[in-house]
Amino acid sequence: MANYSIWVLEYAYVPNYHVSGIIYGYHNQGYRKLPYCYVLIKGKHHAAMVDVGYNHKEFGGYLGDKFGVINWHSPSEVLKECSLRPEDIDTVFVTHAHFDHFGNVDDFPKAKFYIQEREIAKWVWAMSLPERTQWMMVAIDPGDVLRGVELAKNKRLVTVNGDLVNVLPGIDLHPAYDSHTFGSMWVEVRNDGKSTSQDTWVLAGDLIYVYENLSGSGDLVGVEKIYNPERERKISVPSKVAVKIRLAVVQKFTAWYHPKGTLKKPTIALMQEPDSDTYVSNSGLNPSCALRQIDFLPSHFLFLSLFPSFPA
Numbered sequence: 001m002a003n004y005s006i007w008v009l010e011y012a013y014v015p016n017y018h019v020s021g022i023i024y025g026y027h028n029q030g031y032r033k034l035p036y037c038y039v040l041i042k043g044k045h046h047a048a049m050v051d052v053g054y055n056h057k058e059f060g061g062y063l064g065d066k067f068g069v070i071n072w073h074s075p076s077e078v079l080k081e082c083s084l085r086p087e088d089i090d091t092v093f094v095t096h097a098h099f100d101h102f103g104n105v106d107d108f109p110k111a112k113f114y115i116q117e118r119e120i121a122k123w124v125w126a127m128s129l130p131e132r133t134q135w136m137m138v139a140i141d142p143g144d145v146l147r148g149v150e151l152a153k154n155k156r157l158v159t160v161n162g163d164l165v166n167v168l169p170g171i172d173l174h175p176a177y178d179s180h181t182f183g184s185m186w187v188e189v190r191n192d193g194k195s196t197s198q199d200t201w202v203l204a205g206d207l208i209y210v211y212e213n214l215s216g217s218g219d220l221v222g223v224e225k226i227y228n229p230e231r232e233r234k235i236s237v238p239s240k241v242a243v244k245i246r247l248a249v250v251q252k253f254t255a256w257y258h259p260k261g262t263l264k265k266p267t268i269a270l271m272q273e274p275d276s277d278t279y280v281s282n283s284g285l286n287p288s289c290a291l292r293q294i295d296f297l298p299s300h301f302l303f304l305s306l307f308p309s310f311p312a
């Protein structure tokens, strides 16, 4: 018996995102749709979110436009699909402070927010650095950091220092320092509530984008694949659109699925296998995936690292 239902909610998307932004070293391989998502975890008398997306206004709107985001919908529109209102959300786990994950705290007036202490502290630090280093801020809305500080002032921010077990029953938080960001965090849902769970779901934020990040042997970045101009010329852009799996890499899909082709309205847009037109219902993934993911995570974080060795 599962404790929680877990919903991946698409609130916007980028129609054509370069694949090399999703898979390390995969240059000149065309484009993919890039959904912008957050996750709802519902059960045990809680309604929790993993990330809150961004608000398409002011600097958030500027960043959204800059990244080519379209089809933005507010949390109230999106959560309505799950019969909830933003004010019903009591807990938010922030994977990292990029604008598309931490950019809409104002829309969740009742929630307590969890973020790694290093994440919020280091973005303050980054802002204080000289102009020549401000490339780091490419996906940060400084206003979001200020709103985070405001949350702290109002006792609605919990700064986490490393792992935190059972933050809600069966839900654990884990840091991935100096990976995608300074203090990225991923969420583990042990959905049978057991400490050695057979029903583990990993909500990875931007630490994992696509299945290739997990299952690839690494040869995507090999010399044969990248540095052959002849081959590059012959590559055709894949006609199929493969959905970027953001935020969630999951073990199984029994609870929900999304019918293909209805992404024009706010939707519960869920998982799709890479390079497939078929949305996954309860098939298509290695059943041991989630457990493998946990083993794989540390090494694969590096693949997606923006600042792998930035000095502390």
Ligand SMILES: [Zn+2]
Pocket (backbone or CB within 6 Å): 096, 098, 139, 180, 206
């Ligand atoms: Zn990010």
